[in-house]
Amino acid sequence: MEAPKEYTHQYFLTAAECNAEKEMSVSLLAQRVIEVATEHANILGVGYADMAKDNHGWVLSRLTIEMKRFPSLNEEYSLTTWIEGFNRLYSERNMEVKGNNGETIGYIRSIWVAIDFETRKPVDLSTISWLAETISDRPCPIEKQGRMRPVNEPDRITSHSFQYSDIDFNRHVNSVKYIDTILNLWELDFYDTHTISRFEIMYQKEAHSGEPVALLIKQDGNLSDIEICDDNGTITRAKITFNDKKCR
């Protein structure tokens, strides 16, 4: 079988899907990234069903989104994905986001780890030898995700408790719900005057329903570092670059 190195999914942003700015939210974009990655993996024969046979499955480990602008109300947009590379521990999957008229409006980098659901340990990806054939040399012009340091001297600390509707079929907090929780650290009027130009998140440990977590925020100019943690350590770290709306 000739493995298709690229895969594109066309979408349309409906009114019901828009955020208060009449645009696509970062969390809906993250949801689409997971969807498109899953669809391409299915085509390549390393999808949910293929992996589940061995009780393995893909887990999103890091996500970096860099957008010139987000798709807006009633806009057709597309995500094109390809695999940049992989090693024993993880696979790097990139995406290009296009708006209507085919203009490029953003790029995405994501890092996926295959885990054994029984042992919760990573699966050695070098055992899937033919995965090498799926690598594409298409460039992804956004910077790789850097090291995400702990938020040691937060400007703000808030407490939070994830709830029933945040939990997914693995009985952990849904990857997308961490993003909503982080975005909710700012009020609506802040988003009326600021856009997100880069959003990075690293998933370290899973959170559960009803367990209290702390959110630490450190702001430095247009850059905000966020850490979600509990008594046992880091759950998630994120970094957001905000831009003043009039400066776009």
Add this chain to the structure above:
Amino acid sequence: MEAPKEYTHQYFLTAAECNAEKEMSVSLLAQRVIEVATEHANILGVGYADMAKDNHGWVLSRLTIEMKRFPSLNEEYSLTTWIEGFNRLYSERNMEVKGNNGETIGYIRSIWVAIDFETRKPVDLSTISWLAETISDRPCPIEKQGRMRPVNEPDRITSHSFQYSDIDFNRHVNSVKYIDTILNLWELDFYDTHTISRFEIMYQKEAHSGEPVALLIKQDGNLSDIEICDDNGTITRAKITFNDKKCR
């Protein structure tokens, strides 16, 4: 033009869409109801774009869901919709939910009001005379939504504040987010032992980001009445029938 009195949309429940019970959540089902209603309205020429010309739009006023069971992980399901009737003030739209193998797994009743976005007043539906041609005599075997009384003597009162991610393009709380907020009044382990057989919600007034609201809960056997309100009155009322899982 011959108006198609019925409209069906086929779906597939992906892993990422499942709740902790590996099933479709009530809030995702509500999202699909809004989607399918919108698609049918578009075909009938009374959709978002058609109504927007006069600065009018449909608003979901009441929703009643009665399910024998919810679609489960990797299941194909469909929603078929038809208009039961309308009067000057509102239109009644019903739906049948089918699981794989075409078995009927639930029915839905919904009531929609057309409003003028400028005056915020209802539009007189009798002016859309040809809407009468779209009425179907297909039966909907679930009981109509009854009168939803205020929760006068609550067993529980909790406070809540809707946040940025709850807000939709109208800058009010998204209809679906009220449902999540109501479902979050119970813990994960309650849902491990109980199913929802009937869920009714009435949208009375819009809530905004950051404004504090109270949630009142009155439980009577397997029936729970919920009211979301602020200092100025009722925002939403809901009624849930829970069933013990082993009794199904």
